[in-house]
Amino acid sequence: MMTPPLHGAYVRPDRTAVLDAMDEWMGARHSVHVVFVPWDPDGLDHVFDQLLPEIWATDRVPLLTWEPYTPTPDATPPDIAARIAEGAYDDYLDAWAERLRGWLAGPDGELGTADDRRCFLRLGHEMNGDWYPWAPAGGDSTPEEYVAMWRHVHDRMDDLPPERLQWVWCVNHVDVGPHTAEACYPGDEFVDWAGVDGFNWGASQEWSSWTSPSTVFDEMLDRLDALTENPVCVPEVASSSVTAAGHDPSEKAAWIREAFDYLDDRVALHCWFNEDKETDWGAFDGVRGTDSPDGTVPHWRYAAYRDALTDIEGRAAADETGFISDTAFRGE
Known part of the structure; x- marks a missing residue:
């Protein structure tokens, strides 16, 4: 790998100040901010006038996870992938693409000039799991219909240059259900990054146990390497602190260090899921950690996270504008 891997994090958009505080604490910058948006025709102004500009203003590149919920999980048809592929949402797609085109073009409204912006689009x-309606095992569709959906969406935005927009096809680390990740791959012509x-759920769930980073990722990363020569990323990674003996932040700290050492050798970008959700995923400003400035929730953090990120000089791969470089954006 020519440059150190990029690093980013997921925090909720209303908690961007947490990501700023993480940067100050580390003395280094997260260069990518992972966010999630549904397919909501009424949400275009929020995405393109508020969410993306606020991320760009922090000198971070958005990794925009575009979830085909229309617009809420409960209202999403189980055959959403097939409907998108057949053109049922083309009006929304075209409006969305036009707004994205304008945002990428920057304030002067013209692509190919100095104020252009960038975005990773996931x-x-x-889709190789069974918990999303667009996934063949989670809704009412086939792998072929998922591929057709992806290609259809991509084709309606194929005028957007790869220097500004990188398409991220991202799987779960294991197949859950009858369909493999490979069966849902749209092809290199339609994908820039494989993710x-x-x-590590630890013992936080009845079905889970403590799992090392290599056990979590080895098999799928090998499969992705065999599937495509595109750069590989990990848009979401985190660990619980729950061991078989209960919460153990020291064990989570060791997992963080091991994960970063492992991923730095395998992928060109990885992003920490820094929100306590199903369990205590957070590495900063969470309910647990190895140290805290005042010993109170939610100010706990893991020094191992800071140390792992700051041990590699030049990780941000910043260009002269403060953003990630052209080569880092392409995973080179």
């Missing part, structure tokens, strides 16, 4: 992620999400 469409319909974790995989993976978590």
Whole structure:
């Protein structure tokens, strides 16, 4: 790998100040901010006038996870992938593409000039699982219809240059259900990055146990390397602190360090899921950690996270504007 891997994090958009505080604490910058948006025709102004500009203003590149919820999970048809592929949402797609085109063009409204912006676009992620309606095992569609959906969406935005927009196809670290990740691959012509999400759930769930980073990622990363020569990323990674003996922040700290050492050798970009959700995923400003400035929730953090990120000089791969470089954006 020519440059150190990029690093980013997911925090809710209303908690961007947490990401700023993380940067100050580390003395280094997260260069990518992962966010999630549904397919909501009424949400265009929020995405393109508020969400993306606010991320760009922090000198971070958005990794926009575009979830085909229309617009809410409960209202999404189970055959959403097939409907998108057949053109049922083309009006929304075209309006969305036009707004994205304008945002990427920057304030002067013209692509190819100095004020252009960038975005990673992660469409319909974790489709090899069974928990999303766009996934063949989670809704009422086939792998072929998922591929057709992806290609159809891509084709309606194929005028957007790869220097500004990189398409991220992202799977779960294991197949859940009868369909493989490979069966849902749209092809190199339609994908810029291959991604995989993976978590150490520890003993936080009845079905889970403590799992090392290599056990979480090895098999799927090998499969992605065999599938495509595109750069590989991990848009979501985190660990619980729950061991078989209960919460153990020291064990999570060791997992963080091991994960970063492992991923730095395998992928060109990885992003920490820094929100306590199903369990205590956070590495900063969470309910647990190895140290805290005042010993109170939610100010706990893991020094291992800071140390792992700051040990590699030049990780941000910044260009002269403060943003990530052309080569880092392409995973080179």
